[in-house]
Amino acid sequence: xxxxxVAIGILLKKNKVYITKGKxxxxxxxxxxxxxxxxxxxxxxxxxxxLEEVGILILKFRFFKYxxxxxxxxxxxxxxxxINKWKGEPYSKEGHVYIxxxxxxxxxxNFPLANDSVIHLLKKDIHFLK
Ligand SMILES: Nc1nc2c([nH]c(=O)n2[C@@H]2O[C@H](COP(=O)(O)OP(=O)(O)OP(=O)(O)O)[C@@H](O)[C@H]2O)c(=O)[nH]1
Ligand SMILES: [Mg+2]
Numbered sequence: 001x002x003x004x005x006v007a008i009g010i011l012l013k014k015n016k017v018y019i020t021k022g023k024x025x026x027x028x029x030x031x032x033x034x035x036x037x038x039x040x041x042x043x044x045x046x047x048x049x050x051l052e053e054v055g056i057l058i059l060k061f062r063f064f065k066y067x068x069x070x071x072x073x074x075x076x077x078x079x080x081x082x083i084n085k086w087k088g089e090p091y092s093k094e095g096h097v098y099i100x101x102x103x104x105x106x107x108x109x110n111f112p113l114a115n116d117s118v119i120h121l122l123k124k125d126i127h128f129l130k
Contacts, residue, residue: 007046028110030112054098056088057088064121067114069113
């Protein structure tokens with residue numbers, strides 16, 4: 001089984017972050033993003049996924065963390081980006097549940113295991129996320 005590359009956008013606004021419920025994942029929350037297609041690079045996939053899923057054009061973003069994740073069902077290379085500036089009003093174009101939560105409340109939400117190290121960093125020092 002080959003690795004699937006995934007580009008993920010962590011939208012930050014003041015001390016809040018945008019999270020959404022994946023379509024088949026009952027109580028699992030996630031940051032918007034998705035699989036990198038064959039012909040595209042990671043940033044291209046990030047821009048495409050954020051436009052498709054959240055309806056925004058990302059303007060200011062920076063690479064945050066790379067996570068390699070292996071389970072019985074999947075092998076993922078996840079590229080997390082912090083997004084501080086965008087054009088458009090974020091909402092779930094796919095009709096998924098989405099909310100803005102304070103970063104310090106991330107501990108109350110279930111995320112995929114692969115997100116653990118990212119969630120830990122996000123909770124740790126809010127100020128460096130600018
Ligand atoms: N979007 C997103 N996917 C994540 C996160 N953490 C994580 O392990 N994943 C995993 O990355 C894989 C790809 O994500 P995805 O399902 O959103 O991919 P996609 O948008 O291209 O698929 P879709 O178009 O079928 O919804 C899934 O196995 C998903 O569980 C996350 O924070 N956000
Ligand atoms: Mg997705």
